[in-house]
Amino acid sequence: MTQDILNLIEQSEQIVIIRHKHPDYDAYGAQFGLGNALKAYFPTKAIFLAGDENNLNQFGPMDIVDEKLIGDSLLIILDTSVKQMLAEAIACQGKETIIIDHHQNAPDIPYTFYWQDTSASSTAEMVASFLLDAGIPILADAATPLYMGLVGDTGRFLFSNVSPKTFQIAAILLESGIDLSTIYQSMYQESLSQKLAKADYLSQLEMTKHQVGYRKITEEYLVKHELDPYTASRLLANQLSGIREIPIWANFTEARKDDVILCELRSREIPIVEVAKQFGGGGHLLACGCRVSSWEEVDQVLSALDILLEEKNG
Template identity: 35%
Template sequence: MREEILKKIQQYDRIIIHRHVRPDPDALGSQGGLASIIQASFPEKEVFVVGEEDAGLLFLNKMNEIEDEMYNGSLVIICDTANSPRISDPRYRLGDFVIKIDHHPNEDPYGDLVWVDTTASSTSEMIMDLYLSGADSGLKLNDRGARLLYAGIIGDTGRFLFSNTSMKTHRYTALLLETGFSPSEVHENLYKISEKLVRLNGYVLQHFSIVDDCVGYIHLTSDTLKEFNTSASEASLLVNSFSHVEGLLAWVFFVDEPDQIRVRLRSKGPVVNKVAVKFNGGGHPRASGATVYTEEETQSVLAELRKLCKEYKAK
């Protein structure tokens, strides 16, 4: 599969790389890291990265603005996106050939060529796999690309604390560090937190609830976000605030947005993407996202999560 992808990259003069909406470090890291590898290896090619931007992650990579016509005859690669509705910028359909590269369960095998590896810690780790498979044939990885892939890996492994961290993850990280970028700069920018978010975190710790002795939840309303002068994206960063509470198996963050309610699901065992797919979402077995639109739907999500944890405890 990697060889087929590399052949397609060599075949096309223009390559446009997408990733999922509401980008996280792995989405931006894999997207930008792949773009950097292609640009360094084939300087004659046109390479673009597209999608909406997150102000808190602009230090990683900025997007390109391109016209629809640029998709004519172009190769499109979509990174770190399980479901086609979550692809940022629907113009990916205008491309000549579409490749999916992802590490989430392949519930929506869109595209003309699909490479999914659910054993990988991150899609950034997969891009490192792709680079290594072509390094002997001339693929190049510079410090900029390595920095982006490193950010993606530490983002999706929780700084190597999550169970998806493997020996391969550490080996690849060591290879990335050899390029000479500053890992401390990446960490400082990824994990810095504003005073207003610290104060909102205090609110979360005071107001979250636990039901069935194992399911945690909180709903951050638009009024609460306004009170603390925070955006939905910023508030969502606090999803693991109370994750270390003893006995907790799974938890959910509901965060109001102007036209919907963002749902962030996390777990220490139960497979929460089973819940996410029922509510316009998806993701990893232990870290998923979804979207609902009413308070009644948030209660339905919570009921499904409680049922899931009850079944998990009964095993």
């Protein structure tokens, strides 16, 4: 695997590194971690980092690329393997394509080499592991985004996707001289208004018959708390985690401008990814999502989750 990826990189003078749209810390972290490490190690190669941006971007500006440039490049796609998760402007065919991803989905993007590891905590962990195996140095400007990706996708080493390897990689990244307190402040300090939005969220929590906790976020809530739907969806997805009475939780956010409802599904131990897939989405066994077009469909998602608990309870 390492050699396949390294060969393709070594043979390519022009490389474009992209990741899924509405990026989270893992998407940015894997992208900038790989990009910064490759730029330092292969200074003569032209390396572009592209994709849509949001308020989580504290990593650097994105490069503007077009279809022609991507078509002439080695395209490296991180943290997704499905076309609908790519921003429209960059959903183009590379000269050659590498996909590195830890999600459960089957890829629908043509590729030269596909490396899937659903046991990896994060794509950042996979990228770090590749760089180490390939003997490519990870300096602080690559280690910082990689560490943030790892921390983001594991909820600060809390989720069940954490393995001994996650800690081994984290230890190696720490040795490169990254500044943990700066990292954690930049990731987890929030505004008072965000904290109040979360308090509002909990105050109107709903529950299905068999204890799926959820809330439906409408335009009204978004306007009140001055949140865009994608930020809200990410901010609120895990507000119901760690509650003893709630084994499965979900958040539904109306994104009116795109005419969809964003569904974030989470579970403590019962696999739920099949429900996400049933509604055209995917992700991980216990953390996944989908997009539906009506509140009626949201209720169908809730029933499907509720049935899982009904079956479990016998």
